[in-house]
Amino acid sequence: MIIRIWEAQVAPKLMSEFCTVVQSEMLPLLVGLDGYLGGELLRSLPDSTHRVLVITRWRDEEALRGYAGPMWAKRPVWSDSEEGYLEHPPEVAHFTVLSSQ
Numbered sequence: 001m002i003i004r005i006w007e008a009q010v011a012p013k014l015m016s017e018f019c020t021v022v023q024s025e026m027l028p029l030l031v032g033l034d035g036y037l038g039g040e041l042l043r044s045l046p047d048s049t050h051r052v053l054v055i056t057r058w059r060d061e062e063a064l065r066g067y068a069g070p071m072w073a074k075r076p077v078w079s080d081s082e083e084g085y086l087e088h089p090p091e092v093a094h095f096t097v098l099s100s101q
Contacts, residue, residue: 001037001097002064006054006076008090015050018085019043022054030056035063050087064094 010018022041030036039056058064064072076092 002058002060003095003097004056004058004064004068005093005095006056006078006090007092008052008078008082008085009087010050010052010085011087012050014085015043015052018082019052021082021085022052027054030067033063033067035059035066 019041027039027041030039035058037057037059039054042053042055044051058067061072068075068077073094074092076090078086078090082090
């Protein structure tokens with residue numbers, strides 16, 4: 001399993017709206033994709049860094065490649081409609097699970 005963490009800094013006044021869009025429109029698009037195992041949306045605490053993390057779990061590299069393309073390891077997936085919410089382009093990182101409780 002591969003954990004993909006998509007991270008972005010959101011304009012402070014748009015944080016709630018952006019989170020609503022991610023929950024209602026973007027995350028549901030992943031459901032049913034081959035190799036998608038689930039995910040979470042995390043929002044930084046109010047009055048902090050205005051960051052959002054989208055944590056998704058994928059079966060393997062093949063599944064991630066199918067979703068994010070050949071540059072899956074370096075290039076975040078995001079749409080032009082998200083650009084108005086973000087202060088900087090998003091970043092992406094990948095991890096494997098070593099232990100879980």
